[in-house]
Amino acid sequence: MITQFNILNKSINGLTGFSSPGFNTEWIKIFAQKNDLELVESIAPLSDDNAIFEFQSNKLFLHMLLDGESSSIHFDLDEGSVGYRAKSVSKNNELIARAIGCKSHYRPRVLDATAGMGRDSFVMAKLGCDVLMQERCEPIYLLLENALNRLYESQPELKKYLQLQKSNSIESFDTLEMIDVIYLDPMFPGRKKSALVKKEMRLFKLLAGEDCDADSLLTHALTANVKRVVVKRPKGAPQLKALKPSHEIISKNFRFDVYLN
Numbered sequence: 162m163i164t165q166f167n168i169l170n171k172s173i174n175g176l177t178g179f180s181s182p183g184f185n186t187e188w189i190k191i192f193a194q195k196n197d198l199e200l201v202e203s204i205a206p207l208s209d210d211n212a213i214f215e216f217q218s219n220k221l222f223l224h225m226l227l228d229g230e231s232s233s234i235h236f237d238l239d240e241g242s243v244g245y246r247a248k249s250v251s252k253n254n255e256l257i258a259r260a261i262g263c264k265s266h267y268r269p270r271v272l273d274a275t276a277g278m279g280r281d282s283f284v285m286a287k288l289g290c291d292v293l294m295q296e297r298c299e300p301i302y303l304l305l306e307n308a309l310n311r312l313y314e315s316q317p318e319l320k321k322y323l324q325l326q327k328s329n330s331i332e333s334f335d336t337l338e339m340i341d342v343i344y345l346d347p348m349f350p351g352r353k354k355s356a357l358v359k360k361e362m363r364l365f366k367l368l369a370g371e372d373c374d375a376d377s378l379l380t381h382a383l384t385a386n387v388k389r390v391v392v393k394r395p396k397g398a399p400q401l402k403a404l405k406p407s408h409e410i411i412s413k414n415f416r417f418d419v420y421l422n
């Protein structure tokens with residue numbers, strides 16, 4: 162289990178054209194202080210209980226040991242497969258649009274209570290929904306915040322649709338205002354070392370753990386003042402808390418359990 166997070170006291174490539182705070186050592190020191198990270202001079206001290214952040218230009222990486230080897234993770238929303246998918250997002254080709262209740266002239270306001278890598282939130286924002294994202298795991302929050310900052314640079318119009326908070330969402334359900342839908346996609350305990358599980362997902366799991374309180378996330382969400390709660394589950398996985406949903410939307414690999422209030 163990783164208990165110590167450090168940050169490399171230098172940025173590879175130094176300053177770029179990125180207009181947010183410069184990624185020079187002064188800025189890294191401020192970032193380290195704000196987020197309670199210890200500054201280190203190299204990634205050599207990597208160990209099973211120690212991970213190291215590094216800025217490569219404006220992109221934040223987290224280096225960790227996986228099977229004894231150094232590996233790294235970073236999040237991207239406007240690049241790679243996520244960015245590609247986002248280009249063709251529409252109400253008709255995204256099941257998530259049906260699950261959260263998008264209509265021709267209606268887009269719900271969504272609380273994504275398990276933000277993670279921000280991919281589902283990004284799709285919902287591209288659909289035109291206002292999305293408040295909450296993430297409780299500190300390193301995941303930092304990686305996501307960095308991906309969002311880069312996204313806002315390339316697609317500034319998304320800033321008004323996507324906001325991120327560092328918090329345990331269970332604590333916010335009682336006081337929600339102006340939210341129509343709570344969206345939940347907790348970690349699913351899966352095969353630990355299968356070759357089928359991508360390295361990125363194994364690294365992500367090292368950080369997030371197994372979300373053992375997912376049942377209670379659903380029961381609390383169902384008491385909130387919202388129109389619906391949507392839970393994303395791997396296909397064939399049991400319902401959270403064994404609670405039968407109002408209806409299900411099933412795709413090739415996963416399923417949305419929709420609870421109408």
Ligand SMILES: C[S@@+](CC[C@H](N)C(=O)[O-])C[C@H]1O[C@@H](n2cnc3c(N)ncnc32)[C@H](O)[C@@H]1O
Nearest residue numbers: 275277278279280281296297298329330346348
């Ligand atoms: C499977 S990931 C979500 C992936 C996300 N839907 C995406 O598209 O990238 C689950 C995430 O929810 C977070 N999480 C679980 N329970 C939470 C809670 N009560 N409050 C905030 N975040 C939570 C975990 O830390 C993890 O990052």
